[in-house]
Amino acid sequence: xxxxxxxxxxxxxxxxxxxxxxxxxxxxxxxxxxxxxxxxxxxxxxxxxxxxxxxxxxxxxxxxxxxxxxxxxxxxxxxxxxxxxxxxxxxxxxxxxxxxxxxxxxxxxxxxxxxxxxxxxxxxxxxxxxxxxxxxxxxxxxxxxxxxxxxxxxxxxxxxxxxxxxxxxxxxxxxxxxxxxxxxxxxxxxxxxxxxxxxxxxxxxxxxxxxxxxxxxxxxxxxxxxxxxxxxxxxxxxxxxxxxxxxxxxxxxxxxxxxxxxxxxxxxxxxxxxxxxxxxxxxxxxxxxxxxxxxxxxxxxxxxxxxxxxxxxxxxxxxxxxxxxxxxxxxxxxxxxxxxxxxxxxxxxxxxxxxxxxxxxxxxxxxxxxxxxxxxxxxxxxxxxxxxxxxxxxxxxxxxxxxxxxxxxxxxxxxxxxxxxxxxxxxxxxx
Amino acid sequence: xxxxxxxxxxxxxxxxxxxxxxxxxxxxxxxxxxxxxxxxxxxxxxxxxxxxxxxxxxxxxxxxxxxxxxxxxxxxxxxxxxxxxxxxxxxxxxxxxxxxxxxxxxxxxxxxxxxxxxxxxxxxxxxxxxxxxxxxxxxxxxxxxxxxxxxxxxxxxxxxxxxxxxxxxxxxxxxxxxxxxxxxxxxxxxxxxxxxxxxxxxxxxxxxxxxxxxxxxxxxxxxxxxxxxxxxxxxxxxxxxxxxxxxxxxxxxxxxxxxxxxxxxxxxxxxxxxxxxxx
Numbered sequence: 001x002x003x004x005x006x007x008x009x010x011x012x013x014x015x016x017x018x019x020x021x022x023x024x025x026x027x028x029x030x031x032x033x034x035x036x037x038x039x040x041x042x043x044x045x046x047x048x049x050x051x052x053x054x055x056x057x058x059x060x061x062x063x064x065x066x067x068x069x070x071x072x073x074x075x076x077x078x079x080x081x082x083x084x085x086x087x088x089x090x091x092x093x094x095x096x097x098x099x100x101x102x103x104x105x106x107x108x109x110x111x112x113x114x115x116x117x118x119x120x121x122x123x124x125x126x127x128x129x130x131x132x133x134x135x136x137x138x139x140x141x142x143x144x145x146x147x148x149x150x151x152x153x154x155x156x157x158x159x160x161x162x163x164x165x166x167x168x169x170x171x172x173x174x175x176x177x178x179x180x181x182x183x184x185x186x187x188x189x190x191x192x193x194x195x196x197x198x199x200x201x202x203x204x205x206x207x208x209x210x211x212x213x214x215x216x217x218x219x220x221x222x223x224x225x226x227x228x229x230x231x232x233x234x235x236x237x238x239x240x241x242x243x244x245x246x247x248x249x250x251x252x253x254x255x256x257x258x259x260x261x262x263x264x265x266x267x268x269x270x271x272x273x274x275x276x277x278x279x280x281x282x283x284x285x286x287x288x289x290x291x292x293x294x295x296x297x298x299x300x301x302x303x304x305x306x307x308x309x310x311x312x313x314x315x316x317x318x319x320x321x322x323x324x325x326x327x328x329x330x331x332x333x334x335x336x337x338x339x340x341x342x343x344x345x346x347x348x349x350x351x352x353x354x355x356x357x358x359x360x361x362x363x364x365x366x367x368x369x370x371x372x373x374x375x376x377x378x379x380x381x382x383x384x385x386x387x388x389x390x391x392x393x394x395x396x397x398x399x400x401x402x403x404x405x406x407x408x409x410x411x412x413x414x415x416x417x418x419x420x421x422x423x424x425x426x427x428x429x430x431x
Numbered sequence: 432x433x434x435x436x437x438x439x440x441x442x443x444x445x446x447x448x449x450x451x452x453x454x455x456x457x458x459x460x461x462x463x464x465x466x467x468x469x470x471x472x473x474x475x476x477x478x479x480x481x482x483x484x485x486x487x488x489x490x491x492x493x494x495x496x497x498x499x500x501x502x503x504x505x506x507x508x509x510x511x512x513x514x515x516x517x518x519x520x521x522x523x524x525x526x527x528x529x530x531x532x533x534x535x536x537x538x539x540x541x542x543x544x545x546x547x548x549x550x551x552x553x554x555x556x557x558x559x560x561x562x563x564x565x566x567x568x569x570x571x572x573x574x575x576x577x578x579x580x581x582x583x584x585x586x587x588x589x590x591x592x593x594x595x596x597x598x599x600x601x602x603x604x605x606x607x608x609x610x611x612x613x614x615x616x617x618x619x620x621x622x623x624x625x626x627x628x629x630x631x632x633x634x635x636x637x638x639x640x641x642x643x644x645x646x647x648x649x650x651x652x653x654x655x656x657x658x659x660x661x662x663x664x665x666x667x668x669x670x671x672x673x674x675x676x677x678x679x680x681x682x683x684x685x686x687x688x689x690x691x692x693x694x695x696x697x698x699x700x701x702x703x704x705x706x707x708x709x710x
């Protein structure tokens with residue numbers, strides 16, 4: 001099996017940027033020390049990475065569609081749209097994602113859920129499809145955001161209502177529900193987790209902090225797009241936002257929260273606030289609509305029309321935001337900028353870049369799109385990391401965190417231009 | 432012996448690295464003519480490894496036809512433990528250079544039969560044609576490798592129990608927990624190093640000053656095992672000013688006076704006859 005060695009690069013590993021080589025074999029990241037002492041062989045093919053940064057590939061836990069395809073539409077040819085999006089997402093540095101379905105009719109779920117199967121990623125087929133994120137329809141009408149009222153449901157019969165709505169959880173990874181809906185905390189959440197092995201996320205909710213805490217105690221571990229579609233933070237009832245600093249949760253639990261950092265859905269001050277208060281939980285999500293990757297215009301999502309104009313996506317005829325069109329790579333850059341902006345104002349001086357500052361907040365921003373989303377799905381040893389034994393899904397980034405190339409299972413899936421084609425990085429051996 | 436006195440640690444490591452580089456290049460190693468190099472671990476040689484790595488990266492030096500034998504390794508420490516000598520050599524040297532993995536020999540402290548492992552090591556050295564240059568450091572008690580005071584001066588590769596002082600000194604690498612420090616090690620013997628065609632010992636800092644004095648100004652004594660090299664026909668000792676603190680002024684002046692000759696060892700154009708003079 002060919003051993004590949006990527007040299008002349010900086011790696012993001014163990015929460016730091018280090019200068020080290022990346023060794024790949026059979027689509028996995030391997031430990032060169034073991035190869036050296038146990039197998040006593042060298043790398044077969046070496047690449048010169050021109051001094052750039054290598055990070056794990058990005059993981060998107062909430063994406064409603066992209067490149068003109070709508071994951072919630074029962075009309076399109078569905079298996080193909082998944083692969084088409086999976087392939088094109090590699091240009092955003094995304095190597096794994098959860099196709100997300102918004103609140104829909106029972107018929108729609110019965111058509112879509114069986115079709116969106118998990119799929120191992122590859123250079124040929126694009127990003128890994130980790131499973132489905134079902135966002136709704138068991139949401140609070142008052143916080144439905146862009147979801148259609150007539151599709152929202154309650155669960156008076158507990159888990160039975162979810163089963164009859166969705167049909168099956170086979171291809172599902174995450175379910176977003178509003179925990180205040182009767183029976184959710186007592187009956188539904190524990191069963192979703194224990195019997196069906198799902199990740200339960202709370203969102204589109206009017207829940208108080210108390211209800212939020214009880215939802216976490218009953219097993220929920222993720223908050224869907226924090227700040228959006230929930231009560232705003234109030235100092236006497238912090239609502240779901242207060243979960244980031246709740247003192248009534250078991251110490252071993254890490255709550256993760258999605259954050260849409262497209263420059264529109266979340267003010268940079270809110271990004272900094274959340275980050276300062278609970279940095280390990282921050283998960284960047286795009287919550288992207290089908291217009292992601294396309295120019296301004298009018299597109300379909302779910303059963304609605306959306307208008308895209310100047311980086312904003314709204315429901316036609318309203319001012320309601322309905323998801324973003326910033327790529328995950330842009331979200332990482334935006335997050336980094338938000339954190340950097342917070343530093344400038346603190347020191348009140350002209351920003352001078354020294355060596356240490358040059359890399360400030362790069363690790364935090366990238367981790368929010370890699371190891372943190374992987375942790376939500378309990379796959380942090382396989383994905384979202386450059387540790388030995390992990391899947392070789394990685395990206396090459398320049399110092400502004402623009403994606404230069406994307407690799408899936410060790411093979412090049414995308415390159416921004418010819419300079420970064422794998423053959424041009426190949427170090428020809430000399431004698 | 433030859434004593435090269437340099438200004439400080441940096442100059443010492445620069446001199447030594449260039450000496451090793453020149454020795455390898457002048458040897459003209461090839462597929463049937465390997466340069467066999469003995470290597471140490473510890474804090475003293477770190478600077479030398481860094482500089483040798485730099486030579487490899489600038490393509491001034493290649494380890495393609497070099498065979499290496501390390502001096503020692505802890506017994507019972509997992510090979511991938513960050514404090515094992517395998518980890519040290521990988522992280523500080525082998526991962527950065529172009530040496531063939533099959534040409535690297537480090538004693539296996541986890542071998543099921545430790546005595547057999549040691550004997551095999553000696554055999555491998557013999558099969559390689561013997562060590563051309565053995566590089567080593569010195570402990571504050573004058574020991575070479577793990578040949579603690581009292582070690583036989585004709586000893587071969589074997590298992591040695593570590594002295595209490597050594598264990599205490601090493602605790603800092605094991606979370607300051609003495610119970611975690613290995614208590615024995617496999618080590619080349621004094622005799623093994625004496626068999627090398629040339630021995631290069633590096634000595635830096637005031638903490639090693641008394642050991643240097645005992646090694647070269649007093650008699651051959653198994654309590655200061657490095658002193659055995661007084662009986663070697665090519666013993667090269669490189670130290671910095673601080674390490675000379677316990678030497679006689681006479682000794683220091685004499686060897687400093689020879690620096691013009693010594694500097695040809697790293698600059699000269701293949702005056703191989705020079706290698707046999709002044710010893």
